[in-house]
Amino acid sequence: MAAKTNKGAPRSxxxxxxxxxxxSIWLGRLVVLALVLGLWELLSGRAFxxxxxxxxxxxxxxxxxxxxxxxxxxxxSVTLQEAIGGLVIGMIGGTLLGVGLAFSxxxxxxxxxxxxxxxxxxxxxxxxxxxxxxxxxLSSKIIMVVAMVIFVAFYNAFEGIRNIDKDLMDMMSTYxxxxxxxxxxxxxxxxxxxxxxxxxxxxxxxxxGSVIAELVGSNRGLGYYITxxxxxxxxxxxxxxxxxxxxxxVVLEQLVLLLERRLLRYR
Amino acid sequence: MANDSQPKLSIRDLAVxxxxxxxxxxxxxxxxxxxxxxxxxxxxxxxxxxxxxLLKVVxxxxxxxxxxxxxxxxxxxxxxxxxxxxxxNDALLPWKTVTDNVRLPLAIKxxxxxxxxxxxxxLLKMVGLEGFGSFFPKQLSGGMKxxxxxxxxxxxxxxxxxxxxxxxxLDAQTRVKIGEQFLRMWDAVxxxxxxxxxxxxxxxxxxxxVIVMSARPGRIKAExxxxxxxxxxxxxxxxxxxxxxxxKEIWAQMADETSGGDS
Numbered sequence: 001m002a003a004k005t006n007k008g009a010p011r012s013x014x015x016x017x018x019x020x021x022x023x024s025i026w027l028g029r030l031v032v033l034a035l036v037l038g039l040w041e042l043l044s045g046r047a048f049x050x051x052x053x054x055x056x057x058x059x060x061x062x063x064x065x066x067x068x069x070x071x072x073x074x075x076x077s078v079t080l081q082e083a084i085g086g087l088v089i090g091m092i093g094g095t096l097l098g099v100g101l102a103f104s105x106x107x108x109x110x111x112x113x114x115x116x117x118x119x120x121x122x123x124x125x126x127x128x129x130x131x132x133x134x135x136x137x138l139s140s141k142i143i144m145v146v147a148m149v150i151f152v153a154f155y156n157a158f159e160g161i162r163n164i165d166k167d168l169m170d171m172m173s174t175y176x177x178x179x180x181x182x183x184x185x186x187x188x189x190x191x192x193x194x195x196x197x198x199x200x201x202x203x204x205x206x207x208x209g210s211v212i213a214e215l216v217g218s219n220r221g222l223g224y225y226i227t228x229x230x231x232x233x234x235x236x237x238x239x240x241x242x243x244x245x246x247x248x249x250v251v252l253e254q255l256v257l258l259l260e261r262r263l264l265r266y267r
Numbered sequence: 268m269a270n271d272s273q274p275k276l277s278i279r280d281l282a283v284x285x286x287x288x289x290x291x292x293x294x295x296x297x298x299x300x301x302x303x304x305x306x307x308x309x310x311x312x313x314x315x316x317x318x319x320x321l322l323k324v325v326x327x328x329x330x331x332x333x334x335x336x337x338x339x340x341x342x343x344x345x346x347x348x349x350x351x352x353x354x355x356n357d358a359l360l361p362w363k364t365v366t367d368n369v370r371l372p373l374a375i376k377x378x379x380x381x382x383x384x385x386x387x388x389x390l391l392k393m394v395g396l397e398g399f400g401s402f403f404p405k406q407l408s409g410g411m412k413x414x415x416x417x418x419x420x421x422x423x424x425x426x427x428x429x430x431x432x433x434x435x436x437l438d439a440q441t442r443v444k445i446g447e448q449f450l451r452m453w454d455a456v457x458x459x460x461x462x463x464x465x466x467x468x469x470x471x472x473x474x475x476x477v478i479v480m481s482a483r484p485g486r487i488k489a490e491x492x493x494x495x496x497x498x499x500x501x502x503x504x505x506x507x508x509x510x511x512x513x514x515k516e517i518w519a520q521m522a523d524e525t526s527g528g529d530s
Contacts, residue, residue, distance in 0.1 A: 171358035189362040
């Protein structure tokens with residue numbers, strides 16, 4: 001009956017849990033990055049015309065240039081606003097919808113197939129419609145992002161509720177817990193894992209949504225910058241836009257991972 | 268509390284039916300059972316005989332198809348105030364520390380936080396988990412988790428303890444230790460217990476009365492009074508001739524059942 005007091009010590013139990021040192025992980029990642037960028041830099045202009053694929057040094061130079069004249073923040077902040085605004089609204093809306101539907105009895109059976117039907121619709125194709133409805137300003141972009149993220153949020157919340165351990169709910173009932181207690185002690189902690197997954201998946205979706213909407217009709221934002229550059233046959237501009245979008249995604253995802261590590265300490 | 272003539276828990280002609288995948292299964296039939304105030308009653312039977320179903324009815328988690336179940340003369344509707352349950356799989360909240368798990372029933376009752384923590388401390392000491400308050404369940408062994416679950420139920424301080432094969436998943440040695448500990452804790456509070464198990468020895472060592480259930484549909488097949496003085500030495504009592512005789516008789520009843528069954 002010995003206690004497992006070796007807190008935090010690596011236990012290589014199953015095949016996914018093997019622990020590697022932090023330095024070896026990050027060193028490896030840097031090597032991969034350097035290799036890819038190096039090859040790109042070397043081959044571009046030698047193996048093929050750099051007009052088609054640009055090259056890292058040109059992209060880096062462009063970014064510095066854009067920081068200098070304020071273009072970078074101008075476009076990035078717009079895209080960020082759209083993506084994060086839509087992400088927040090879509091996550092809250094979708095999660096409430098999922099939780100509500102999971103507890104709604106027969107109503108769930110009526111609504112669920114239609115939610116899935118809407119989910120399978122390629123929502124990207126709705127972008128022109130939203131532009132027509134809400135104009136080329138911020139609101140059409142946010143609506144587009146909401147349309148992109150709400151389904152994953154809905155689905156994760158719904159499945160999260162359905163996966164709550166029934167014994168835990170029974171246990172709470174035997175202690176005469178009111179629903180507020182059940183919510184705080186069981187429901188919310190149970191679906192936290194699902195909500196975090198949902199946010200992580202949705203960061204990418206939100207960026208896709210905002211950029212697509214910008215591509216279709218706008219006069220600012222990274223999506224606009226990409227279309228503008230492509231009209232000018234400026235591949236460096238296109239790649240710069242892509243790199244910046246990727247950077248946003250990586251930073252946001254790291255923030256969520258940080259949050260996850262705090263909230264899921266008990267695992 | 269109540270007068271002596273009225274049993275704490277009274278079950279009459281209870282039947283429970285399950286409906287799953289369109290098929291009706293009878294889990295319990297014609298069950299008749301009394302538990303007096305302060306009495307320790309065990310129910311043994313082959314797996315799948317509806318022992319756990321019986322507990323769920325008493326806990327108000329399941330509606331019987333027929334018959335009545337009463338606590339203190341009041342029919343059970345919803346979860347009764349008097350019961351506290353110990354689940355087979357502990358039902359600990361994995362995201363809460365040991366302390367938070369134990370103080371859960373006190374928090375639900377709305378006790379001031381200071382009192383919750385004082386009581387939690389006392390109970391953890393009682394089950395021998397002093398200093399483990401800040402651990403998460405995942406960091407504990409099976410036996411320790413079980414003791415947290417026991418401490419939590421004792422924190423709730425129910426009048427009837429409902430125990431659903433609580434020591435089932437433990438290894439033999441841990442089982443004996445925890446059983447002994449639980450028996451001592453129970454001796455101190457003297458509340459009624461309805462204890463489900465498939466372990467005959469465990470049932471005899473703990474109980475005032477052992478009830479044998481038949482395979483599905485579960486019915487009460489036999490009933491044995493355990494005339495062994497308390498407090499009992501939880502392990503050594505097994506060598507008592509009275510114990511051995513009883514064990515033989517109960518086994519004879521059970522063997523009858525299991526010959527065609529799976530377990």
